[in-house]
Amino acid sequence: MIASLRGTCIDVAGSSVVIEVGGVGYAVTVTPAHALTMRHGAEVFVRTAMIVREDEHLLFGFESTDALRVFDLLRSVSGVGPKSALGVLGAMDPAQIANAVAHDDDGAFRKVSGIGPKTAKLIIVALSGKLAAFETPTAAPGARAGVAHPASEDVVIALVGLGWREDAARSAVDDTIANEPGVAAMGTQALLRAALGALRPTGAGR
Numbered sequence: 513m514i515a516s517l518r519g520t521c522i523d524v525a526g527s528s529v530v531i532e533v534g535g536v537g538y539a540v541t542v543t544p545a546h547a548l549t550m551r552h553g554a555e556v557f558v559r560t561a562m563i564v565r566e567d568e569h570l571l572f573g574f575e576s577t578d579a580l581r582v583f584d585l586l587r588s589v590s591g592v593g594p595k596s597a598l599g600v601l602g603a604m605d606p607a608q609i610a611n612a613v614a615h616d617d618d619g620a621f622r623k624v625s626g627i628g629p630k631t632a633k634l635i636i637v638a639l640s641g642k643l644a645a646f647e648t649p650t651a652a653p654g655a656r657a658g659v660a661h662p663a664s665e666d667v668v669i670a671l672v673g674l675g676w677r678e679d680a681a682r683s684a685v686d687d688t689i690a691n692e693p694g695v696a697a698m699g700t701q702a703l704l705r706a707a708l709g710a711l712r713p714t715g716a717g718r
Contacts, residue, residue, distance in 0.1 A: 514538070514571060518557045521550045527602075529573070531556060540573040541595075543602035545701035548670045549575070563594050572598055575700060578606040578646055589631075589638040596626045600635075605699040610643035612636075661689045663700040667707055676711060684710040 517540065519533035527544045530537045540558060542550075550556050558573035559580045572594055574580040579601055586597035586609075600609060603624045612620040613636055621632035664685050671681035684707045689695055692706050 514560050514562045516557065516559045517571075517573070519555070521552055521554050521556045524550050524552060527598075529556075531558070531573075538571060540571045541598065542573045543598060543701055545602060545704045546573070546575055548674065548704060549666055549700060551669075551673055561594070570594065574601075576606070579699070582606045582609055582643070582646065585639055585642055586635070589635050591631045591634060592627075596624070596631075599624050599626055602701070605702040606643075606646040607699075608694070608702065610646035613639045613643050614647055661685075661695065661698070661703060663698070663703050664689065666700050667704045670704055671707060671711070680711065681707070684708075 517531050517533055517538055519531045519538075521529055522532045522537060523530035524547055527541055527547055529540050529542055529547055529550055531540055532538075540560065542558065558575065559577055560574070561572045561580060561583055563570040563572065572583065574583060583594075583597050583601060586592050586600055587594055592600075600621065604612065604620065608620070611617075616636055618629070618632040618636050621627050621635050622629055627635075667685050668678065668681045671684065672678050676684075685703070688703065688706045688710055692698070695703070695706075698706065
């Protein structure tokens with residue numbers, strides 16, 4: 513069982529990355545937002561879930577232990593395979609998933625590609641009471657104004673890697689931290705998605 517990988521990122525394409533460890537390249541599937549934080553030639557570390565099937569061995573990578581634990585819990589739900597579970601984590605971070613379950617918000621799961629109404633409700637029922645450790649109170653809009661987010665620099669670097677000017681990227685991240693509801697509960701991927709949303713409407717900074 514491969515539980516984690518630390519090595520050099522030698523290829524990034526969509527949600528697939530190749531991490532070279534000791535001369536061996538491991539193909540790992542991650543969320544698109546997670547992939548955007550990785551740069552060719554940089555050292556990376558991912559926690560992994562290895563899925564063994566008759567015809568293939570698959571590795572899924574995560575930036576945190578919490579994300580890996582939630583991935584395993586999602587896969588325990590009938591009808592939710594590893595790709596669907598990763599899709600949920602691509603749309604929401606562990607805290608947002610936990611809060612959606614706690615508040616019976618099946619609509620949050622229906623927004624994820626591949627998750628239908630029946631499966632969304634089943635996720636709520638099956639995971640009720642199992643995600644309390646990941647819940648985070650939703651912050652009021654503006655509550656984080658002027659306060660640095662622990663993932664802010666990683667997100668700025670990712671945006672610059674996507675072609676945005678550093679000043680535009682940093683401004684988008686700062687605005688997101690100041691104004692986005694629930695920013696205190698956001699991980700790197702969620703903050704990156706929110707910052708991209710702030711940049712895309714105007715196309716500023718390219």
